Amino acid sequence: MLSVNLQYHWDTFNANYQINIEPGVTTLLGGSGEGKSTLLHMIGGFLDGKGELSFCGDALLNLPAYERPISTLFQSDNLFPQLTVWQNVAIGLSASLSLTDDQKQKVDWALEQTQLVDKKDRFPQALSGGQAQRVAIARALVRKKPILLLDEPFSALDPVLREEMLKLVKQVTEAFGLTTLLVSHLPSEASLVGGRVILIEKGRVSAHEAVSALNQLDLYPQFAHYLGKTPSMDK
Numbered sequence: 001m002l003s004v005n006l007q008y009h010w011d012t013f014n015a016n017y018q019i020n021i022e023p024g025v026t027t028l029l030g031g032s033g034e035g036k037s038t039l040l041h042m043i044g045g046f047l048d049g050k051g052e053l054s055f056c057g058d059a060l061l062n063l064p065a066y067e068r069p070i071s072t073l074f075q076s077d078n079l080f081p082q083l084t085v086w087q088n089v090a091i092g093l094s095a096s097l098s099l100t101d102d103q104k105q106k107v108d109w110a111l112e113q114t115q116l117v118d119k120k121d122r123f124p125q126a127l128s129g130g131q132a133q134r135v136a137i138a139r140a141l142v143r144k145k146p147i148l149l150l151d152e153p154f155s156a157l158d159p160v161l162r163e164e165m166l167k168l169v170k171q172v173t174e175a176f177g178l179t180t181l182l183v184s185h186l187p188s189e190a191s192l193v194g195g196r197v198i199l200i201e202k203g204r205v206s207a208h209e210a211v212s213a214l215n216q217l218d219l220y221p222q223f224a225h226y227l228g229k230t231p232s233m234d235k
């Protein structure tokens with residue numbers, strides 16, 4: 001379990017999150033500027049939060065980003081332009097790209113999982129947006145970190161491709177028992193990946209439920225409000 005008790009103070013915005021996150025996919029929903037990225041960036045180690053953060057009982061807050069049991073996928077800029085697809089995955093295992101045979105097999109395996117074998121010698125500029133994000137997922141797979149953070153990584157993709165990528169995220173999360181946090185603007189994405197949803201409002205966790213709550217708005221007024229559907233108006 002990922003236990004979060006974190007605070008961060010921007011000039012005019014106080015964020016304070018307390019939440020325990022179970023393995024599986026959890027989607028962070030919330031309006032623009034409500035504090036989704038602030039939470040994700042503190043967990044990832046890209047923002048210096050105060051408080052406590054632990055995974056399976058191990059404290060993480062004093063660890064730099066690269067030593068945390070975490071892989072992160074951002075909206076873009078996840079790849080090194082001067083490296084091929086294969087090398088971009090391999091660098092997840094060795095910064096100097098000197099891999100053992102066993103590690104090379106892992107890279108090949110991750111490229112198979114993400115259907116990139118035929119693209120392995122390409123450079124990132126010759127990839128579509130979806131292919132590029134698949135390379136980033138392949139790298140996360142070889143690193144075998146138990147936590148995966150996704151900060152709207154597919155928002156630039158067309159809807160069909162986005163759906164495909166979300167299915168891949170769901171599939172790898174289940175296959176490897178990951179704890180995956182996905183920031184999204186779209187409740188439909190949460191429904192697609194399943195699991196749980198967290199609503200972030202004004203720098204706080206205002207709801208944490210199974211994704212089915214999005215279809216039972218009369219029982220969950222916070223989600224009804226976020227979706228612009230006040231229960232009393234529906235009746």
Ligand SMILES: Nc1ncnc2c1ncn2[C@@H]1O[C@H](COP(=O)(O)OP(=O)(O)OP(=O)(O)O)[C@@H](O)[C@H]1O
Nearest residue numbers: 010011012013030031032033034035036037038039
């Ligand atoms: N670099 C910054 N400097 C000052 N304040 C910031 C900065 N980044 C964020 N904030 C403040 O923190 C609040 C939360 O920002 P955050 O990026 O976490 O929101 P978000 O929910 O991820 O938004 P979006 O969906 O638009 O990405 C913002 O409303 C803003 O007031």
